[in-house]
Amino acid sequence: MPTLTLLPSGKTIDAAAGATILQAVLAAGEAIPQKCDGKAECGSCHVFVHDGRKTLSKIQRLENEKLDTLVGVSSKSRLACQAVLGDEPVTVELLSFV
Ligand code: FES
Numbered sequence: 001m002p003t004l005t006l007l008p009s010g011k012t013i014d015a016a017a018g019a020t021i022l023q024a025v026l027a028a029g030e031a032i033p034q035k036c037d038g039k040a041e042c043g044s045c046h047v048f049v050h051d052g053r054k055t056l057s058k059i060q061r062l063e064n065e066k067l068d069t070l071v072g073v074s075s076k077s078r079l080a081c082q083a084v085l086g087d088e089p090v091t092v093e094l095l096s097f098v
């Protein structure tokens with residue numbers, strides 16, 4: 001079972017392997033923007049992955065296309081609704097801008 005550490009709070013939650021970051025955050029009762037309900041259409045679930053990037057699913061076309069439209073994207077950017085957790089710990093920074 002991977003752990004997911006949320007920044008800036010530093011809270012660590014247990015997550016199910018195979019869940020998206022978005023699903024894990026919501027299951028833990030934490031808030032995260034998700035205006036399109038996880039369809040990679042809104043970009044509101046944009047996060048920075050600080051650790052564990054290689055354990056996540058690879059970026060697919062839909063996610064890549066949406067990331068290309070967002071402001072403030074970096075090499076650490078992922079859409080929480082598209083990034084599927086593997087077996088290793090992951091640290092993500094929850095962002096408040098879209
Ligand atoms: S919830 Fe809309 S892109 Fe992730």
